[in-house]
Amino acid sequence: MTEPRICSDDYGILTSARDWLAAGREPALVTVLKTWGSSPRPPGSLLVMCRDAGHAGSVSGGCVEADLLERYRSGELGELPTRVDYGVNREEATRFGLPCGGRLELLVEALTDAAQLDELLAAMDAHRLLAREVDPASGRVRLRPAGPEPTFACGESGVTRVFGPAWRMLLIGAGHLSQYVSRLALMLDFDVIVCDPREEYARDWQVPGTRLVTLMPDDAVAAYTGHPRSIVLALTHDPKLDDLALLDALVSDAFYVGAIGSRRNCELRRRRLRDMGLPESQLQRLYAPVGLPIGSHTPPEIAVSILAEITALRNAAAPSAGARSITAA
Template identity: 90%
Template sequence: MNGSRVCSDDYGLLTTARDWLAAGRQPALVTVLKTWGSSPRPPGSLLVMCRDGSHAGSVSGGCVEEDLLARYRSGELGELPTRIDYGVNREEATRFGLPCGGRLELLVEALTDTAELDALLAAMDGHRLLAREVDPASGRVQLRPAGPEPTFACGESSVIRVFGPAWRMLLIGAGHLSQYVSRLGLMLDFDVIVCDPREEYARDWQVPGTRLVTLMPDDAVAAHTGHSRSIVLALTHDPKLDDMALLDALASDAFYVGAIGSHRNCELRRQRLRDLGVPETQLQRLHAPVGLPIGSHTPPEIAVAILAEITALRNAAAPAAGVHRISAA
């Protein structure tokens, strides 16, 4: 590995599966295909299991795993790949503890090729997106480069799961707000990098699990946000630093670019960027003031608002029409 932090859930699960397969432990991969009602885990969630009961990951938050493992150990699942439904009626939903009468459909497939798992892990190490497409009827698997597409898609003839680099968050500024944003980012499994060339800020940065760089902001954007799972947040209130980062970030493939400030200051920033030649199509990508409108005033509240908006967009949950953003002056 190159020393950078990768997505722990997918990377750890694939590493475990590869090791179990190399040891001859007959691992199977379980994927959540569809959910109905209130299911604890979303489509695309993964679990890998062995016949001895060992498992990693989760497809239901603990509701059906025990039954699934027992059926795999006993051979009840039959020839793989196979589809399984849990919670098809209220009695079964109650039996397995699925909340609110929930239901989920799973695909169980045998893992037999260590080269496939190595390729997926290498893609994550190399900050590349790779799609794994499986035919749920035959079990045939294809790997292909992935672009800015949904992380998971399920059809009758194919199930596609995209693997790749961790979602990376680059924070411009090592100030008070960045401490809260970075802690929440780590909790949500972001690879958090903090950029601040100001010695008086950089020397006092102490958030375990993050990386501090003292590059100029434009250099940090170029070095650390080279893929579509990048987040860039300008949090210094200093135009000399924030605008420098935004110029490059708005022209990049970054998924989300945001900046703090009052509505007035954000409009002044947009005008400065226009004067520097940033086209309107790029300015439309700028989230400023950054975050959802939850009435935030304190740094912890503003951090929650910022991560909530990013999470909503990652989950393709568009904000309600007519909503105004928070003002983080």
């Protein structure tokens, strides 16, 4: 089977950088190092820009980009790499559209190594994680394999940005709820794969941008997830399908594993998984009932609660998996 093409901001930015470097357009990479106050883009956000004002990505709401492009075009930024501050005072913050006295510290570096860009893109195509480590003083860049680590880190030793597979979501079941979950997930830049071996469900699946597979759920988990940027959601209400997926997903490196159901049914599911030999330490990783408790009842509301919980965890703004699953039991 052919893997779906990666569709993410990082992939598009790197592709533009590679193409512009090949065309001799002198691309430079801009990375948000630190922010203070209210800033439109978080640390780790990327922008690639050219001498001719071509650009992709963003580091703010727009005004900072315009100034950066002009300063790069005119040579005002000087020798690269260099650090650039915006919003160092209230007047400048207002000028550049940084609310509440916000401030940005940026790293601007010349991109000259086409082989490194190709290696990063190849890793994303192969669903591998690579860390790009930069020494801001010398401009030296090193690529290394990455694991389940923060996507971005900025410290005394340098700047590290992890590139790799787009966040992937595997949905078990092609039912009504999965349609809403997949649409929201696509808007959040997930690579969405829907697994349902039941012909009566699979034949009617129609959500553009997703991929439908008819493997058994455990085979789909093995084939499409397991890396630290993968999500597995069991949404069929059928233990014969959901439990197969959960048993394998909970012992994998998947970032998030969740299952739909009432509290009573979720407790029965936990008992079944224990009886099948799943260790308690792995069982504690299960989010069930899946989603934040927002009083949701309709499929669209439940989908919102699910994506809200996953988003909160990705942004480190929610309790740990263990604390959440114990509460839900």
